[in-house]
Amino acid sequence: MAELRWHPLIKDWIMIASHRQNRPQMPKDWCPFCPSGGRVPDYEVLKYDNDFPALSHNPPEPDAVANDFFQTAPAYGKCEVILYSPEHTITLPELPESHIRKLVDLWTERFEALRQDEKIKYVFIFENRGEVVGVTMPHPHGQIYGYPFIPKKLELELDSCKEHFEHTGECLICRMHEEEKQFKERIIFENEDFTVVLPFFTEYPYGVYILQKSHKQNLSQFNDREKNNLAKTVRDTVGMLDSLFDKPFPYMMCMHQAPVNSGDYSDFYHFHIEFFPPMRSDVKQKFNASSETGAWAHCNPTAPEEKAQELREAYKRFKEKNALK
Numbered sequence: 001m002a003e004l005r006w007h008p009l010i011k012d013w014i015m016i017a018s019h020r021q022n023r024p025q026m027p028k029d030w031c032p033f034c035p036s037g038g039r040v041p042d043y044e045v046l047k048y049d050n051d052f053p054a055l056s057h058n059p060p061e062p063d064a065v066a067n068d069f070f071q072t073a074p075a076y077g078k079c080e081v082i083l084y085s086p087e088h089t090i091t092l093p094e095l096p097e098s099h100i101r102k103l104v105d106l107w108t109e110r111f112e113a114l115r116q117d118e119k120i121k122y123v124f125i126f127e128n129r130g131e132v133v134g135v136t137m138p139h140p141h142g143q144i145y146g147y148p149f150i151p152k153k154l155e156l157e158l159d160s161c162k163e164h165f166e167h168t169g170e171c172l173i174c175r176m177h178e179e180e181k182q183f184k185e186r187i188i189f190e191n192e193d194f195t196v197v198l199p200f201f202t203e204y205p206y207g208v209y210i211l212q213k214s215h216k217q218n219l220s221q222f223n224d225r226e227k228n229n230l231a232k233t234v235r236d237t238v239g240m241l242d243s244l245f246d247k248p249f250p251y252m253m254c255m256h257q258a259p260v261n262s263g264d265y266s267d268f269y270h271f272h273i274e275f276f277p278p279m280r281s282d283v284k285q286k287f288n289a290s291s292e293t294g295a296w297a298h299c300n301p302t303a304p305e306e307k308a309q310e311l312r313e314a315y316k317r318f319k320e321k322n323a324l325k
Contacts, residue, residue, distance in 0.1 A: 002054065003062035004148075006071035012152035015075060017054040033081075033139040034088050044099065045106045046083040053079035055145065076119055078146035082106060088139050091248055093239030093318070100231035107255075108219040108227070110144055115260035120146040122154060122259050130250025132278050132285060142253070150259050157256065158269060165268035173270035177211045186308045189236065189315050193229040196237055198308040203298040205280045205307050206244070210237060210273040217258035217269050234273070239318040240311060241277060251277040 001018040032039040033048070040046060055077025062072035084103055085095060092100065107125055114123045127142035128135050150158070164172035180186055180197045188196045188208060195211045202208075210233055216222065222230065234253075241249035254274045258265040280286040280301060291297045 001063060002056070002059055002075040004073040004075050006073075008069075010152055012155075013073070013149050015054045017052075017075070031088055031137070031139050033083050033137070033141060035086050040083070043083065043086055045085070045102045047106060047110055048081040048083055050079040050081055050143070055079050055147065073148075076148045078114055078117075078120065078144070080110060080144045080146075082110070082125075082142045082144060084140035084142065090140055091238070091242070092140065093235055093242055093322075095235065097228070097232050097235055100235050101228055104219070104227045104231050104234075107144075108222070111219050111257070114144070114146040117146065118261045119148050120260060121262050122147045122150050123257065124151070124154075125255040125257075127251075127253040129253070130248065132250040133252055135250075150262060154256065154259070158259070158265065161265075161268045161270070171215055171268055171270050173211065173272060174215055177213070180211075185305050188240065188308060188311045191229050191233060193226045194233040196233060196240075198304045198311060200304065202304050203292075203300055204276055204278070204286055205300060205302040206241065206249075206275070206277040206311065207300075208237060208241075208275045208311065210234070210275075212271045216271050217266055218271060219257065221271075236315065236318065237275070239322070240315040241275075243314040243318040243321070244310070245282040249277060250279060251275050 001016055003016050004013045005016055006012075007014050031037050032051075034040075035042045040048060055075050057076070057078065059074040059076050062074060066072040082103070084090075084092065085099065111123050111125070114120055124145045124147065125142065126145075161172045164170070164175070168175075176199070177195060177197075180195070180199070183200075186198045186200065188198060190196065190213075193213050195213060196208055197211060198206070198208050210230075212226075214226075216226075219227075238249075238251075241251060252275070254276065256272050256274060258269045258271075278285055278287075286301070291299060
């Protein structure tokens with residue numbers, strides 16, 4: 001079964017993908033993402049169509065369970081895996097910036113390709129890292145989903161940005177960035193084009209954002225320098241997180257861009273990347289329990305200003321360690 005079902009209480013589509021339960025458990029001595037496994041060619045970075053997609057270009061007809069009240073729709077869209085490197089155990093911070101620039105170029109290429117399909121309304125680039133967030137494949141990779149709708153959280157964010165623009169004439173994320181620059185204490189590091197900050201409102205102890213300094217909506221608008229600096233910023237952000245406790249740090253990395261094939265968002269929306277790291281210490285996980293999950297009422301058990309200082313120290317350790325290489 002692969003279909004969309006409408007959730008009338010939150011006005012959002014839910015992907016039903018029961019066929020994904022049949023995904024095989026990979027043997028410990030074989031990896032489909034390594035060239036030696038025979039499934040992929042030699043590569044530096046690579047797009048690989050998901051073998052068990054929740055969304056596809058030729059979805060089956062929904063099951064006959066809809067009626068005048070409950071709605072279903074075909075699970076149309078695209079699910080891709082983005083392979084970061086042919087090296088099975090390498091991590092993002094261990095890759096040179098020139099290699100990660102190739103990853104940025106591939107993200108951009110796939111964004112541009114997916115938005116050509118007018119049925120796709122949102123292109124979501126993301127990475128799940130670590131067993132704590134359910135990753136069973138250690139080979140370095142991320143994913144891209146092309147949704148036939150704008151997911152609810154993104155819709156809410158877009159509505160907030162539009163409302164702020166209509167009332168003030170300014171971009172909400174530009175204003176947020178300016179406020180963080182003036183306060184200074186939650187900024188971790190920056191370069192010519194990006195600022196890494198632990199936001200005033202962060203839901204997670206180490207939930208950093210990468211904010212684009214110029215007002216742009218998607219990867220395709222970036223110039224050459226911005227793409228280089230995005231590669232550097234992503235690498236240094238993950239390296240900083242790994243340096244917190246001197247081990248690979250689990251996270252969910254979510255790239256927020258303007259929707260596609262859905263109108264003009266250029267006045268009020270702004271590219272950024274959000275990190276959701278599920279740890280609150282070296283050994284303690286920050287669980288999303290009833291309040292967070294059932295009421296969407298988040299509670300951060302730490303002070304962002306204190307954690308920002310901890311992250312700055314981790315960033316300094318990462319840069320010093322790499323300067324010695």
